[in-house]
Amino acid sequence: MRFTEDRVQGLLERAFDRLLLRNTRVAAVQRVSDRFRLIDLEGDALQGAAWAPGNKLQVKVAGPFTARTFTPIVFDAVRGHVRLLGYAHGAGPGSDWLRRVQVGDACQVFGPHRSLALGDLAGPxxxxxxxxxxxxxxxxxxxxxxxxxxxxxxxxxxxxxxxxxxxxxxxxxxxxxxxxxxxxxxxxxxxxxxxxxxxxxxxxxxxxxxxxxxxxxxxxxxxxxxxxxxxxxxxxxxxxxxx
Incomplete structure (x- = not known):
């Protein structure tokens, strides 16, 4: 059986999604201004995840393998809840997703992962x-x-x-x-x-x-x-x- 390039890519994407992505849903969207959106995501898959200020969360905004990175404002690993601020600063998959995202949408995320090692933040x-x-x-x-x-x-x-x-x-x-x-x-x-x-x-x-x-x-x-x-x-x- 011969596999086309598109079929192989589709199989790889599904395997990546199944193994590495966390399934969430959009719980709230607040239009702060024309280009800023506050977005709340919820899902059992977020429960128990390790997070620290400065960590990143990648959100799948289109396919295949199209994600954009956000810095969570709040991450509640007990409730399975994360809040993000998005800035639609131009044309592209990330900005398009921010402009169209609605409450109830399914949303797959990768992470959180370490991005900035800020330490204990004990000083100025x-x-x-x-x-x-x-x-x-x-x-x-x-x-x-x-x-x-x-x-x-x-x-x-x-x-x-x-x-x-x-x-x-x-x-x-x-x-x-x-x-x-x-x-x-x-x-x-x-x-x-x-x-x-x-x-x-x-x-x-x-x-x-x-x-x-x-x-x-x-x-x-x-x-x-x-x-x-x-x-x-x-x-x-x-x-x-x-x-």
């Missing part, structure tokens, strides 16, 4: 990122729970839309700068590095790959040791499906 933290970093900011803020200071700077497409999303997440005291305003963006980052470079602060750099490279270079120029800098590129222009 500076988080530098963008819209794709908002979920991480909410998870880190909740984990720190007043034990230490969390300062955030986000470069964003729309300050008004970003403000709405952060308010929905309960993330306060974040500095927002327009991504297109290069001078303002770099000045905001420089001010933040100056305030945190000498007090043992952990710097967490996420979001756009180019911005992370610039921030890492600036921190090293101020003498911040590599052990106090964590980074994870979530996206880069022209590249799809980064995690």
């Amino acid at each position: 933290v500076v988080l530098y990122g963008d819209e794709t970093s908002f979920g991480l900011a909410a998870a880190v803020g909740a984990a720190m729970a007043g034990r230490a200071v969390l300062r955030c700077v986000f470069e964003v497409e729309s300050v008004a839309e970003a403000t709405s999303a952060l308010q929905a997440l309960g993330v306060e005291a974040a500095m927002l700068v327009e991504r297109s305003d290069e001078a303002c963006r770099m000045q905001a980052a420089s001010d933040l590095w100056s305030r945190g470079s000498g007090d043992g602060t952990l710097f967490v750099l996420t979001g756009r790959a180019q911005s992370i490279q610039q921030a890492r270079h600036a921190l090293k120029g101020r003498g911040v040791p590599a052990s106090r800098i964590l980074s994870k590129a979530y996206w880069a222009p022209g590249k799809a499906g980064m995690d």
Whole structure:
């Protein structure tokens, strides 16, 4: 019996789904703004899963083998519940899924898996990122729970839309700068590095790959040791499906 390439691919996808993916359903969808969605997933398959702030969860948004990565805001392994913030920042499978997802939809996920090793978060933290970093900011803020200071700077497409999303997440005291305003963006980052470079602060750099490279270079120029800098590129222009 001869197998066509499409049939082989279909068999591989079904085997992958059956062995590695967790079945969930969409329990809630909140339209925070035109491009932001808060999404709650529930399922027995999530119960007992190990999770820590900074871990990633991959959601199958189309097939075959088409997934997008999210940073859970809340993960309840007892109830089998996870909350995600999605940002539909352009055209593509992930943004299309965010715009069409509805309560009751079946949803397959892979993970959670380790992405950023944040440690015990006992000291001050500076988080530098963008819209794709908002979920991480909410998870880190909740984990720190007043034990230490969390300062955030986000470069964003729309300050008004970003403000709405952060308010929905309960993330306060974040500095927002327009991504297109290069001078303002770099000045905001420089001010933040100056305030945190000498007090043992952990710097967490996420979001756009180019911005992370610039921030890492600036921190090293101020003498911040590599052990106090964590980074994870979530996206880069022209590249799809980064995690």
